[in-house]
Amino acid sequence: MPRPREFDDAAVLDAATDQFWRYGYAATSVRDLGQAMRLVPASLYNAFGSKHALFTLCLDRYLDRNMRERVARLEASTPPRTAIETFLNEIVSRSLADPRGCLLVNSALELAPHDAEVGTVIAARLAELEGFFRRCIAAGQRDGSIASTYSARNLARLMLTTVMGLRVLARALPEPALLRGATRQALALLEPTCTEQTT
Amino acid sequence: MPRPREFDDAAVLDAATDQFWRYGYAATSVRDLGQAMRLVPASLYNAFGSKHALFTLCLDRYLDRNMRERVARLEASTPPRTAIETFLNEIVSRSLADPRGCLLVNSALELAPHDAEVGTVIAARLAELEGFFRRCIAAGQRDGSIASTYSARNLARLMLTTVMGLRVLARALPEPALLRGATRQALALLEPTCTEQTT
DNA sequence: ACCGTTTTATATCGGTCGATCAAGAACGGA
DNA sequence: TCCGTTCTTGATCGACCGATATAAAACGGT
Numbered sequence: 001m002p003r004p005r006e007f008d009d010a011a012v013l014d015a016a017t018d019q020f021w022r023y024g025y026a027a028t029s030v031r032d033l034g035q036a037m038r039l040v041p042a043s044l045y046n047a048f049g050s051k052h053a054l055f056t057l058c059l060d061r062y063l064d065r066n067m068r069e070r071v072a073r074l075e076a077s078t079p080p081r082t083a084i085e086t087f088l089n090e091i092v093s094r095s096l097a098d099p100r101g102c103l104l105v106n107s108a109l110e111l112a113p114h115d116a117e118v119g120t121v122i123a124a125r126l127a128e129l130e131g132f133f134r135r136c137i138a139a140g141q142r143d144g145s146i147a148s149t150y151s152a153r154n155l156a157r158l159m160l161t162t163v164m165g166l167r168v169l170a171r172a173l174p175e176p177a178l179l180r181g182a183t184r185q186a187l188a189l190l191e192p193t194c195t196e197q198t199t
Numbered sequence: 200m201p202r203p204r205e206f207d208d209a210a211v212l213d214a215a216t217d218q219f220w221r222y223g224y225a226a227t228s229v230r231d232l233g234q235a236m237r238l239v240p241a242s243l244y245n246a247f248g249s250k251h252a253l254f255t256l257c258l259d260r261y262l263d264r265n266m267r268e269r270v271a272r273l274e275a276s277t278p279p280r281t282a283i284e285t286f287l288n289e290i291v292s293r294s295l296a297d298p299r300g301c302l303l304v305n306s307a308l309e310l311a312p313h314d315a316e317v318g319t320v321i322a323a324r325l326a327e328l329e330g331f332f333r334r335c336i337a338a339g340q341r342d343g344s345i346a347s348t349y350s351a352r353n354l355a356r357l358m359l360t361t362v363m364g365l366r367v368l369a370r371a372l373p374e375p376a377l378l379r380g381a382t383r384q385a386l387a388l389l390e391p392t393c394t395e396q397t398t
Numbered sequence: 399a400c401c402g403t404t405t406t407a408t409a410t411c412g413g414t415c416g417a418t419c420a421a422g423a424a425c426g427g428a
Numbered sequence: 429t430c431c432g433t434t435c436t437t438g439a440t441c442g443a444c445c446g447a448t449a450t451a452a453a454a455c456g457g458t
Contacts, residue, residue: 165364
């Protein structure tokens, strides 16, 4: 019986996410958001409560669509080593094609240390990503597609670190040869040719 | 013959750097800076011109003291492989002890894409760091302390990526085991035990 | 057709932003 | 001792910040 909304939730959230993604949280004003979402400030506050609440909504949505979904899909339908290779290569090609980088990484640096709520979400998702790498590596070590030279635990830690690093470099020194070379080197670690040595 | 300044340039620049370092560029207001530097806004503008000019000054100073100096010292007086190990281990211990992280990395994400001047400085310094790794690795490969399995170029790229990644994780998921494990794994790549295979 | 509810649109709210102005204070050169 | 220059001080500039108050408009249930 109330008056229905005149805007599409998904569309305005996409627009808001893009703003935060491009410019960060602090540098995006409510008026910027309103303009991008084609929403008057009052409607924005009525629908989402506050700038901060809108941001956490965008971040959650982004992570579900750009991380969880991708990780789940790769882990379910791709051999473990290929899953890791695909994931890293996708990070690189996306980073080179999209100057916005990764909202998770951008927010990790800007907000995580000063915003407990966002910090908790980000820490959880990073741990999730580490788990993805560890499970893939462990599975790959069992089926022989990944070297057992090193511990899956530390290999996963380095893979997570590499992803974070690639995202930073893509924003500050976006040279394809750099990103591709680093990725190639990280993936070379998984190569089961080399058989000696312990970590 | 003019009236001399009443403040110590080095001290106020240290205070300003600390603010930018802690909270980032956008989230640090001129009033915050003034309070930290014990300087009234007009004096700040008289001495440094603008918030942005002050920032670039702080960034340059920071980089000279925390990067160039360290790189030069390590490269001049330490065997190449040890230089890399020391550099990475110092990154980890500093990251764990200092929640501010690295001003270079923080600024790379926040400003590099939207501020051409800062972006240029940061890109140059990142390239410099990559060069440091490449020279150390090449030297280590010549003296046998680093495996020649992989190209120095790609190994250096991965080392640079790892440093960036460690700095991000330190701010968002500061678990010592994670940072130390990733570092250990990255350094294991240099181990000259493993002798086969090409990249 | 009217009512209750929610969403719109307009016009702000007090506060803070980066930056500046005018006036006085502190020095060295003459 | 006085002058010219620079620095310090306190008040304040217009613009923008996040957030709201108010009231008109749009719907479904009855």
